Amino acid sequence: MPTKKRGKEIFLIFILTIIxxxxxxxxxxxxxxxxxxxAVFYFKDLTSVYNDLKSVPTTKSLLLEPFNGEMLxxxxxxxxxxxxxxxxxxxxxxxxxxxxxxxxxxxxxKNYSFGFVIGPMKDIKAFSSDLNxxxxxxxxxxxxxxxxxxxxxNADYLVIVQDERLYESSKKGVEQLSNLTQGKNGLxxxxxxxxxxxxxxxxxxxxxxxGKSMGNYNPDYVDKSFVKEPSEYxxxxxxxFVSGFIPRDLDPFASIISNFMDYxxxxxxxxxxxxxxxxxxxxxxxxxxxxxxxxDNNYIKLKTxxxxxxxxxxxxxxxxxxxxxxxxxxxxxIKEEIVKQGNKKTTVKYTYYVWKDEYLxxxxxxxxxxxxxMNKKPKLSENxxxxxxxxxxxxxxxxxxxxxxxxxxxxxxxxxxDENGLLLSVKDIGERKLEINFVLQ
Numbered sequence: 001m002p003t004k005k006r007g008k009e010i011f012l013i014f015i016l017t018i019i020x021x022x023x024x025x026x027x028x029x030x031x032x033x034x035x036x037x038x039a040v041f042y043f044k045d046l047t048s049v050y051n052d053l054k055s056v057p058t059t060k061s062l063l064l065e066p067f068n069g070e071m072l073x074x075x076x077x078x079x080x081x082x083x084x085x086x087x088x089x090x091x092x093x094x095x096x097x098x099x100x101x102x103x104x105x106x107x108x109x110k111n112y113s114f115g116f117v118i119g120p121m122k123d124i125k126a127f128s129s130d131l132n133x134x135x136x137x138x139x140x141x142x143x144x145x146x147x148x149x150x151x152x153x154n155a156d157y158l159v160i161v162q163d164e165r166l167y168e169s170s171k172k173g174v175e176q177l178s179n180l181t182q183g184k185n186g187l188x189x190x191x192x193x194x195x196x197x198x199x200x201x202x203x204x205x206x207x208x209x210x211g212k213s214m215g216n217y218n219p220d221y222v223d224k225s226f227v228k229e230p231s232e233y234x235x236x237x238x239x240x241f242v243s244g245f246i247p248r249d250l251d252p253f254a255s256i257i258s259n260f261m262d263y264x265x266x267x268x269x270x271x272x273x274x275x276x277x278x279x280x281x282x283x284x285x286x287x288x289x290x291x292x293x294x295x296d297n298n299y300i301k302l303k304t305x306x307x308x309x310x311x312x313x314x315x316x317x318x319x320x321x322x323x324x325x326x327x328x329x330x331x332x333x334i335k336e337e338i339v340k341q342g343n344k345k346t347t348v349k350y351t352y353y354v355w356k357d358e359y360l361x362x363x364x365x366x367x368x369x370x371x372x373x374m375n376k377k378p379k380l381s382e383n384x385x386x387x388x389x390x391x392x393x394x395x396x397x398x399x400x401x402x403x404x405x406x407x408x409x410x411x412x413x414x415x416x417x418d419e420n421g422l423l424l425s426v427k428d429i430g431e432r433k434l435e436i437n438f439v440l441q
Contacts, residue, residue, distance in 0.1 A: 029099045029117050030178050032150045032157060034170035036191050037103040042177055045185035046100060052204035057418035057441055066413035086130050093412055094127040106167050110251045117165060119157030128158060202220055211438030219432060220244055224397050226275035226303050234377035236297050238282040243399035246273050275303030297373055299363035308356050329355045356376035393437035398425035
């Protein structure tokens, strides 16, 4: 495995390790977070938050039965620590009574760096020594992080940053977020980008995860006419998303997006678009052949000025085979290796259809077949879980997302009775302000 790729995978395991490990009592650390951060995510009393997640049906299923995510992550952590000669239990003991915050700074125009703050620490030297060992494979791949010790109220805090000079020269303290944390334990955050400025929170109440966010936005980027009532949309079993808003300011995520496709081409297409709709049957299980597959019943619909020819650079950049079948249609082909019964591997070739009329569509079905499927599907408003969650929060006039994974989870835990899913709603509340509500069951 190339060193750089291996380094990214190790860094991902490290981040999962830190987040999982911080299931302990938290203290306030916002006084040493840079004031002008583009985004800050603050976990208040993460032990309580983590334990509360086990009362929410969906996260309970992921962490405990039937998926046993808690056990799996713990085992992976211990394997990783053991390989690097770090005492797992000692490291975990160092994390007792700590707090966690993640922040993003803009070092120069459109250049971003990440940082973490952990504390208060019992023995910061011992913890830093262990952490150095855990980060060594990442540093070997060219991804360097700097450690800074900060003292707040006679307690030691460890700051981990990509850009030490930027952090040291920044004004500290996030008062806006401090004012939010007077309520329940949970995740609190602020975001300050070109497209959106606001803050919000998530917490657990009555076995539901509840979230809310308020902020400013630019209505010039929003087309509310694209968003219809739930009774006007078919529902393809698992996922539905509609939005009259497509973010323009994706630069903080450019490095992530570039791992999957050409960032600039995607950004150019998004700049020409102001509406997106997604309908999908995410996953189905073929019990006869014992393999999982993505259903054919999916589509993406864009309200965009982009033409068919604007899609082609994305396909060429990833060496994806394609064929332009007319001025307004093309096909592209994805090969995927699947494992059948007896661990036999086979390669399948999927055809994706792209066409442009009033909207631009991408689907595994051609235009005629997709319309037949849409005509047969029940309406979103007829889904029982959607109705339950939409009684908690209204569907928005800017965007809403509904996910129903009940059928998927029950395939792995046939005895489970809970319904599993979420609803997210974005609505205009006037004066260039929007409200985002979220509920997860």
